[in-house]
Amino acid sequence: xxxxxxxxxxxxxxxFEAPLEAEQERMVEAIxxxxxxxxxxxxxxxxxxxxxxxxxxxxxxxxxxxxxGVAVVRVGEAWAIRTAPDLGYLMQKETVETRKLSRAxxxxxxxxxxxxxxxxxxxxxxxxVSVSRGTIDQLLEMEWIRFGRRKMTPGRPxxxxxxxxxxxxxxxxxxxxxxxxxxxxxxxxxxxRPPPDRDTGGDEDDEGDDQNEMFED
Amino acid sequence: xxxxxxxxxxxxxxxFEAPLEAEQERMVEAIxxxxxxxxxxxxxxxxxxxxxxxxxxxxxxxxxxxxxGVAVVRVGEAWAIRTAPDLGYLMQKETVETRKLSRAxxxxxxxxxxxxxxxxxxxxxxxxVSVSRGTIDQLLEMEWIRFGRRKMTPGRPxxxxxxxxxxxxxxxxxxxxxxxxxxxxxxxxxxxRPPPDRDTGGDEDDEGDDQNEMFED
Amino acid sequence: MPEDAVHLxxxxxxxxxxxxxxxxxxxxxPLDVLLQLSRTQKVDLRQISVLQLAEQYLQFVDExxxxxxxxxxxxxxxxxxxxxxxxxxxxxxxxxDEGPSGEDLAAHLAFQxxxxxxxxxxxxxxxxxxxxxxxxxxxxxxxxxERVRRVRYTATLLDLTQxxxxxxxxxxxxxxxxxxxxxxxxxxxxxxxxxxxGFAGEWTDLSSYMPDGWDDDPVKRRSATASHFAATLxxxxxxxxxxxxxETFAPIELRARExxxx
Numbered sequence: 001x002x003x004x005x006x007x008x009x010x011x012x013x014x015x016f017e018a019p020l021e022a023e024q025e026r027m028v029e030a031i032x033x034x035x036x037x038x039x040x041x042x043x044x045x046x047x048x049x050x051x052x053x054x055x056x057x058x059x060x061x062x063x064x065x066x067x068x069g070v071a072v073v074r075v076g077e078a079w080a081i082r083t084a085p086d087l088g089y090l091m092q093k094e095t096v097e098t099r100k101l102s103r104a105x106x107x108x109x110x111x112x113x114x115x116x117x118x119x120x121x122x123x124x125x126x127x128x129v130s131v132s133r134g135t136i137d138q139l140l141e142m143e144w145i146r147f148g149r150r151k152m153t154p155g156r157p158x159x160x161x162x163x164x165x166x167x168x169x170x171x172x173x174x175x176x177x178x179x180x181x182x183x184x185x186x187x188x189x190x191x192x193r194p195p196p197d198r199d200t201g202g203d204e205d206d207e208g209d210d211q212n213e214m215f216e217d
Numbered sequence: 218x219x220x221x222x223x224x225x226x227x228x229x230x231x232x233f234e235a236p237l238e239a240e241q242e243r244m245v246e247a248i249x250x251x252x253x254x255x256x257x258x259x260x261x262x263x264x265x266x267x268x269x270x271x272x273x274x275x276x277x278x279x280x281x282x283x284x285x286g287v288a289v290v291r292v293g294e295a296w297a298i299r300t301a302p303d304l305g306y307l308m309q310k311e312t313v314e315t316r317k318l319s320r321a322x323x324x325x326x327x328x329x330x331x332x333x334x335x336x337x338x339x340x341x342x343x344x345x346v347s348v349s350r351g352t353i354d355q356l357l358e359m360e361w362i363r364f365g366r367r368k369m370t371p372g373r374p375x376x377x378x379x380x381x382x383x384x385x386x387x388x389x390x391x392x393x394x395x396x397x398x399x400x401x402x403x404x405x406x407x408x409x410r411p412p413p414d415r416d417t418g419g420d421e422d423d424e425g426d427d428q429n430e431m432f433e434d
Numbered sequence: 435m436p437e438d439a440v441h442l443x444x445x446x447x448x449x450x451x452x453x454x455x456x457x458x459x460x461x462x463x464p465l466d467v468l469l470q471l472s473r474t475q476k477v478d479l480r481q482i483s484v485l486q487l488a489e490q491y492l493q494f495v496d497e498x499x500x501x502x503x504x505x506x507x508x509x510x511x512x513x514x515x516x517x518x519x520x521x522x523x524x525x526x527x528x529x530x531d532e533g534p535s536g537e538d539l540a541a542h543l544a545f546q547x548x549x550x551x552x553x554x555x556x557x558x559x560x561x562x563x564x565x566x567x568x569x570x571x572x573x574x575x576x577x578x579x580e581r582v583r584r585v586r587y588t589a590t591l592l593d594l595t596q597x598x599x600x601x602x603x604x605x606x607x608x609x610x611x612x613x614x615x616x617x618x619x620x621x622x623x624x625x626x627x628x629x630x631x632g633f634a635g636e637w638t639d640l641s642s643y644m645p646d647g648w649d650d651d652p653v654k655r656r657s658a659t660a661s662h663f664a665a666t667l668x669x670x671x672x673x674x675x676x677x678x679x680x681e682t683f684a685p686i687e688l689r690a691r692e693x694x695x696x
Binding site: 034083 | 245247253285286298300
């Protein structure tokens with residue numbers, strides 16, 4: 001009876017004392033291995049025993065897997081394990097046929113990624129043609145884009161932003177890591193510049209701010 | 218989709234020379250990670266570049282994962298990466314739903330808090346209705362009440378007392394700090410009853426001692 | 435061979451020109467056409483001659499008309515706008531005109547073209563990246579996360595005190611009503627006991643005389659206990675039985691008193 005009582009007390013202690021760091025690393029490893037989806041740090045912390053520090057464990061784990069056949073990668077605000085890209089040729093069996101995107105869809109995806117949050121009118125202005133409903137639907141369905149918050153401009157139009165799935169698919173840690181983003185910004189090509197025959201009010205600044213917020217470093 | 222095709226996709230070197238052992242281990246790691254099904258050694262060899270030794274690479278990988286959060290395990294004739302058995306509990310996601318205690322339960326809890334140690338019969342007497350086993354179980358399970366000492370009255374009934382968890386939840390240091398207890402007593406709502414715990418002695422002693430031990434605090 | 439090369443170049447140029455005109459459907463609108471046309475200038479988009487571009491476009495529209503290709507309205511709108519821009523760029527600025535200058539308009543068009551080209555470039559770079567499911571892969575054998583729903587009950591201190599006050603004051607505020615079905619009178623108990631006690635030759639626990647069905651509900655149990663106890667006192671008084679109790683709270687026992695009568 002007494003022994004039993006002590007046995008019951010033991011796990012109780014662990015509720016108040018966090019597991020060792022090496023143990024926390026094992027736990028994060030197990031959780032990340034179990035899923036194909038990226039997992040956020042709050043979600044990890046929720047699943048780890050009380051007192052664990054998922055962020056630190058992740059850091060250790062990431063270093064451990066450096067140069068291995070799989071890697072711990074960051075996807076937006078979440079983390080996942082992915083095979084090393086140089087070994088892709090071994091995975092022919094696992095290759096997923098992705099639906100071929102039209103040129104228009106690819107262009108629109110790039111515009112949304114580099115200009116987010118961006119309205120439909122802005123996409124049309126950049127491409128010089130009207131946006132087809134089907135193309136937006138396709139990107140939404142693939143969950144590569146989603147609706148962002150509305151713009152603070154007249155009509156409060158909805159905006160589009162890229163998703164975590166998009167980052168995951170293209171192996172991007174954050175939207176800031178988009179190829180060539182820095183150069184584009186430096187050359188002013190991402191600035192919202194309305195045609196000169198229209199009123200150039202203060203709206204322009206707001207839009208600029210929105211964008212900056214999105215890509216804040 | 219022959220071996221030949223795969224060989225063509227692989228780096229040129231591999232056509233003439235098998236990859237280094239460490240590299241073979243990386244490859245096996247990536248394949249095991251990404252396959253949807255456990256994979257056999259012949260299958261592994263078929264997917265690895267020419268000249269690789271899947272068995273040896275697998276062995277090295279298996280040792281590398283010893284004591285980690287996941288393990289390389291044998292499944293029949295095939296191999297897979299699986300969560301370490303001791304971490305299975307992490308694969309549960311608990312969602313907690315908070316509900317108000319039922320009226321019956323809160324009344325019983327109040328009686329126990331104000332009258333502890335109190336027997337079931339006494340609770341019934343105060344509430345004027347019989348106590349359902351379910352309500353007691355619920356409070357015990359919540360660890361808000363526990364068994365106290367048996368009463369030294371005929372039948373030596375068990376008593377209930379509130380727990381430290383109970384005090385913690387209600388922010389009390391002791392049950393004496395329950396608000397209104399004094400007020401209730403002053404207003405005559407809490408008539409003190411003759412303390413019934415007088416020692417009865419006699420033939421029930423042996424049994425009683427055993428039980429006291431069980432419920433000792 | 436150099437001669438052949440020149441020949442092939444010419445063919446390619448002709449085919450490109452034809453394609454440009456005939457395959458209007460292949461373009462994504464006037465801006466796309468302008469971007470294609472600007473490439474023939476073979477300069478950095480930043481140094482492009484918008485005037486020359488406007489002329490190229492107007493020629494493109496003329497040729498389309500000559501080939502009786504129906505151009506969509508937006509191609510014609512662009513042609514009209516470019517004709518306007520061309521006149522702005524060629525004529526000296528009118529001081530009366532408050533609108534944007536030809537240079538401003540040209541600069542904006544150049545900006546649009548450069549931006550569209552930049553977007554196409556980064557789109558290509560994006561698609562050239564390693565992609566999930568093609569170059570790198572997620573976990574193949576995922577493990578379902580079991581969802582465990584746990585209900586946690588809670589209560590506040592106020593709930594607790596109010597509940598207690600409710601219990602302790604319940605009787606006082608309730609109008610007095612006799613709950614007949616839960617009460618056993620002494621007379622009823624006497625009627626039950628009289629025929630039974632005659633058989634009690636030995637000391638018997640009073641509680642063993644409790645009627646069936648009165649034990650579950652504490653109110654009924656109390657009432658039955660009280661009435662039976664009172665009834666036994668009556669029976670003692672009448673000299674039918676005797677009572678004893680070992681000590682406080684010990685069971686009360688009764689026995690028929692026939693021995694005394696003898």
